[in-house]
């Protein structure tokens with residue numbers, strides 16, 4: 001028997017470099033003659049640029065150039081396009097260096113290139129920019145209000161788009177039948193993704209071939225090549241190589257096309273020198289695309305027994321100053337379509353308006369639209385239970401889509417591929433000891449101690465597909481993935497994948513799949529990613545697509561290798577290919593295992609082609625471009641337990657149980673790691689994190705001293721379980737797991753906090769649940785009394 | 790800006806380099822000595838990605854100028870172990886999947902090494918508290934805790950043996 005790798009908790013093959021400090025991140029790379037860029041950024045949220053005087057900066061020894069917006073425009077550099085178009089979308093040009101007007105604090109107005117980073121940063125401080133400050137607007141609803149300041153002339157009333165999904169009349173009809181209407185007003189506040197590695201770029205230009213190489217912190221190097229090459233800079237794609245080496249986390253923020261890559265490439269050619277830029281954290285806070293930022297009114301029509309009838313949702317999505325790469329898709333197709341959750345709503349209608357504001361652009365952040373949707377649905381279902389005096393678990397169970405009902409057509413376009421929600425719920429309840437904990441909670445309340453149990457039974461949609469469908473929805477990109485498997489003469493295997501790993505462990509998990517398929521040792525396989533000069537075109541990693549789409553492509557390519565290998569083996573065994581079996585790591589004629597050919601024998605002969613089938617091409621290499629038939633729909637139950645301190649209002653997560661179903665698990669170590677990190681980010685939103693802008697558009701939480709990210713002592717050890725419900729439509733049944741934790745946990749923790757506050761008649765509070773906010777809620781009755789006195 | 794010579798012993802090797810007085814230790818390590826295992830994650834001394842040991846104590850190397858540590862002995866992630874001879878913490882991070890993107894990992898390991906020096910058998914709470922100065926955005930700290938526990942388990946017998954030999 002050959003070893004089976006699928007399902008094994010294999011230690012990661014990428015770790016030796018990470019644990020010894022040998023990782024190779026963009027900022028670790030230095031080349032001869034390299035110079036450094038530093039950006040001059042607007043301190044105003046909205047202003048016109050009157051003049052720029054760079055003479056003092058240029059006089060500083062070591063400063064090589066100061067480039068402004070006009071330099072790029074004059075050279076024919078186009079604005080950065082939006083990669084997802086909705087009907088009647090209002091797009092305002094986003095220039096890498098804004099020539100006339102700035103629209104958020106951090107917008108780039110000039111770049112200094114100097115011999116060292118320190119000199120470049122010194123020079124930034126003395127580039128004299130004269131601004132005429134304009135009024136600004138920072139909140140989505142304020143931007144859409146009558147008489148609001150106009151951010152862009154192209155978008156009257158600051159309305160970037162007005163989008164709806166679902167059957168409004170059907171919703172009205174259900175509302176007319178309902179015993180009760182439950183209403184919630186929710187703010188899903190803004191977040192900063194905060195990968196610990198900040199963005200960086202190193203651009204090189206070679207005059208000899210008129211060629212560019214860009215090392216950059218990217219989740220999807222080919223998307224950058226298309227955008228930079230074909231749309232922005234007019235560089236033929238075959239003259240532009242994008243390398244995304246080790247990347248220190250992405251969470252969505254490294255999908256997008258940012259100005260700095262354009263600037264570095266432009267400057268590299270202009271100065272004929274390699275140009276490096278690495279963001280400071282303080283720059284990241286005002287230039288990395290941010291997440292969430294919804295204001296929502298949701299209403300549910302329900303019966304007194306807890307039956308859910310219909311859901312009506314109205315959301316204002318703050319898009320920030322520019323529509324970045326996939327921004328329009330996030331609060332629309334990735335949000336409105338997921339408002340069904342795991343329940344049998346008879347009708348749903350969602351209306352979403354995208355608002356321009358003078359803030360950093362908002363785009364996909366881990367979960368992208370789906371955490372926002374899950375927050376609405378799961379908060380709503382728990383509120384329904386609270387108002388009806390029912391257990392939130394019972395209401396969920398009563399309304400679950402049943403296993404026999406898949407594929408399930410929701411009222412908001414999606415067709416769920418497979419699911420079995422109750423076993424995951426039951427396993428989670430069992431792990432938590434739900435009944436006992438409820439009893440304990442009641443006891444504790446008598447003693448003046450407040451714990452809360454939060455439930456979230458989520459479903460998510462990942463691995464967007466097929467390409468033709470996402471094209472109809474407005475994507476300016478395909479959503480298939482590529483795999484190229486190249487077998488060397490010695491039987492060693494290179495797997496080139498369009499999926500990019502920036503922490504997800506692809507080099508291990510993908511190799512496990514290939515090792516099983518080709519029946520070879522995992523050590524003989526290298527996973528190659530992140531370099532457009534080596535890979536076929538691929539679309540990269542986001543939206544939890546690497547397993548369902550990327551691995552499926554690899555599996556299909558492996559099938560092709562096996563088919564060809566079998567023909568070569570058959571020739572060597574002097575047998576018909578249909579009589580040859582591939583088992584235990586060798587090829588032999590069925591029933592005659594004594595005479596066999598190894599993978600090495602076949603690989604070698606594929607290269608020598610000495611004793612070889614006449615009608616077969618030499619070589620052993622196969623490519624597959626896999627375009628899935630549908631999304632995949634992972635699901636599960638998350639249960640959070642928090643304790644609220646009555647004296648201080650401080651909320652502490654004390655237990656967290658989750659049971660996720662992402663189909664068959666390639667590597668449990670990696671899958672659980674994804675869940676851990678996702679849960680921490682989701683709980684971070686609920687309890688800690690908040691991107692706060694003041695009225696002038698300054699981000700007042702723009703450092704790690706002000707923006708509270710979860711630290712080790714904010715978290716608990718998670719209690720994790722799995723159920724396995726394969727996807728019926730991809731070859732290994734895989735579903736994604738990269739975002740589930742974030743998608744589900746924010747709602748679970750929020751529900752736990754509100755549950756803890758039930759004795760104080762708190763029905764809803766907006767996140768994040770800071771001690772002051774919680775304390776005020778606990779004492780509001782007393783505070784009101786005091787005010788009356 | 791005028792440069793001044795500084796002599797440092799880094800991972801056992803003594804070198805003298807001319808540096809600008811304003812050069813941070815982390816930049817000196819990364820850019821002059823090409824020890825890029827020590828990372829930079831912030832500009833406010835909050836993330837711990839830059840943690841190294843100076844004369845045996847963990848410090849955030851972005852909070853010190855290179856000239857402040859002249860004559861000192863510095864250990865970076867490159868100096869605490871290597872493939873074949875991993876430090877128990879490196880082994881722990883590998884066994885327990887304590888690294889995802891790997892960016893925080895060197896700083897985490899260096900901070901944890903300091904913790905284990907002072908607290909050889911830390912409780913979960915002590916580990917969480919000890920690593921409070923280090924951000925990780927990928928792991929939710931779950932496997933980092935387990936990695937440190939793994940290391941503590943594998944280090945203490947070694948220590949006891951060493952101690953027994955000393956006695």
Ligand code: FES
Pocket residue numbers: 828829830831832833834835836837838839840849850851852
């Ligand atoms: S880089 Fe030193 S603490 Fe963040």
Ligand code: FES
Pocket residue numbers: 196248249503887888889890891892893894924925926927928
């Ligand atoms: S492993 Fe990515 S930041 Fe810790």
